[in-house]
Amino acid sequence: MTITDRTALLARLRGCFLGDPKAGTLPGGRSEALRRLHAYDPAAYGRTRNHLTGTVSHLSPYLRHGMLSAAEVREHLKARFPNDPALLEEFLRQLAWRDFFEKVLAWHGRGLDDDIEEPKHAVGRSACIPLDVVKGDTGLPCVDGMLHELFADGYLHNHARLWFAAYLCHFRGVRWQEGARLFRQHLYDGDVASNSSSWQWVEGTFASKPYFMNKQNVATFSGGKWCDTCRVKCPFDADYPTLQHRLFAGSTAPFGSRNVDVGTRDEADTAPVSPDEIGPVPPATELVWVHDAAMSWDDSALKSNPAAAVAFVFDEPALRAEPWAYHRLAFVLDGLDDLYAHLPNPTKLILVGDPAERLAALAGKLGATTVHVSEHPNPWVAETAGKLRLNFQVVVHPRPMFAEYPSEPKRFSRYWEQVATQVLGYRPKSNRNHK
């Protein structure tokens, strides 16, 4: 299947995405990412970043898909603002959260799907998101507003993510994994590392205590946009000790009841994958596998192999089990258009199916002996490479490093203490730990 065949590709991917194709989605691709990075002014970031109207960068969808690397964002901003390092400090510290969470994923692998630590409370959790939440119709203007933004825009400000996660886990008693799944499906930047770790941070399974907010916090940092006109009985309208007691202290649910068995998926959810024919391809001894977290022509797997065949594979089994909102798919397709337009390589393909199986079939057809891939902490990247290694030589190319931290990443404060000088180029005065 070729890149020009978007209609055919969407037809082939039916069942892998939610909603109908629509215009006006966020443009994906490294060209757009660079344009946004070059236009971004972080001057007011430290002062405003916690407010919904703050001057945040909106770079996360591009970082998530490797259209930009965190290291190059840092280097670019340092070069553009050489005389005022303090201006960048808060921005770079936030960017470091992304690196920290990637290290958490690298450390725990698939274990990040489960609680990293014991919960700090004894409250039971359900494995189902209530229907009113799924429909964005809870009756709470703030929560419905956040859900509307999530579903329609594919983006939520960090503070709104914290509020919504706290609402779903603590006020509605839902397992964090269900919320993480909802975010992965709808956020342009939906990932495993930052997403699962952050949900666990809110739940208190990767933090010393659970995170929750009250009405005053929402009203202040949202600029009153929901609260000023809200007439409903607000579940957040109390001081913190009262909410703490209401949410956690009154429960008698045992810890054991938290791990609700979600059972296996219906057969209908996981329709069998039909292998597509790979059309005629010219022979090539090298194949580069572009995965969805390494979509940059600056990627070293691509840069060092300009004559290799290149392939991206939509992971059909994974997408059938957890379909993306259409806008996520469109973002990745834009990214592929942009990427492939910049690559000199003679053969550039988009495939659909099980990645290891499709790549092996393609490599066989090309007569390739070596498959190149960019390293990433997502476990499925290493798992796929492991399967390919059975029949091919696999070369894993390193990514630009943001910070070196070989210890177990347990708390951001400890990590930041160790890496701040590497990241900033000087030792910061304060060491705040807030998200």
Ligand SMILES: Cc1cc2nc3c(=O)[nH]c(=O)nc-3n(C[C@H](O)[C@H](O)[C@H](O)COP(=O)(O)OP(=O)(O)OC[C@H]3O[C@@H](n4cnc5c(N)ncnc54)[C@H](O)[C@@H]3O)c2cc1C
């Ligand atoms: C419950 C929850 C779920 C989240 N899920 C995701 C996710 O799926 N994918 C994702 O990329 N981020 C996730 N985040 C982290 C954060 O909310 C987003 O990265 C950030 O809001 C993106 O917006 P921005 O690019 O405008 O950020 P900016 O404020 O401009 O920050 C610049 C960059 O720094 C990094 N960053 C900033 N804050 C954080 C943070 N708290 N944690 C990790 N990295 C950060 C991001 O790469 C971001 O692009 C989640 C946070 C929470 C609380």
